[in-house]
Amino acid sequence: MTEAEVVQIVRKHLEGLFPMACPTCGRSIATIRDYMACLHPTLPTEATAADGASGDAAPLAPAGNLKFAICACGTTLPLSYDGLPLTQMLRLMNWARVETKARGLSVAALLEYMRDEIGRQVTSEQAGDTA
Numbered sequence: 454m455t456e457a458e459v460v461q462i463v464r465k466h467l468e469g470l471f472p473m474a475c476p477t478c479g480r481s482i483a484t485i486r487d488y489m490a491c492l493h494p495t496l497p498t499e500a501t502a503a504d505g506a507s508g509d510a511a512p513l514a515p516a517g518n519l520k521f522a523i524c525a526c527g528t529t530l531p532l533s534y535d536g537l538p539l540t541q542m543l544r545l546m547n548w549a550r551v552e553t554k555a556r557g558l559s560v561a562a563l564l565e566y567m568r569d570e571i572g573r574q575v576t577s578e579q580a581g582d583t584a
Contacts, residue, residue, distance in 0.1 A: 454548045456570075462545065464571050466537050467520075478526035488522060488532070489575055520568050 464485075472483045482488050520532045534542060553563050 454544060456552075459545060459548055460567065460570055460574070462541060463567065464574065466534070467532055467571065469536070470532055473530070475524040475526060475528050475530060477528040478524060480524055480526070482530070485532075486575055486578070488530070489572055520572075 468485050471485055471488070472481055473488075474481050482491070522530050524530055537545075549560060549563055552558070553560055556563065558566070
């Protein structure tokens, strides 16, 4: 599995989480672009890397969040792995284990890199749509 394939899988999953609504104020967020452009980003928590750091080759319930943002009302809105098929999650986790060793990165640093890469793609496409 290549980095490009991983980005494609994760991005497709993220795009499928929309539209979403803030559970507190009801604000509607139509697309991942809107999520990234209109909300205040916040730092991921340690839970983000919990599965990869555990060393569990096949967790029964992979957990963790891909990205967090804060709605104007103050509610934290996470994008998560929920709904990603377990077989796909296991392939992604195996890729992450191999890549962390090859790149000399922690799981958290690799996930941060991947979040940033997806964010760059979405942002550059957004800029391209308006140009």
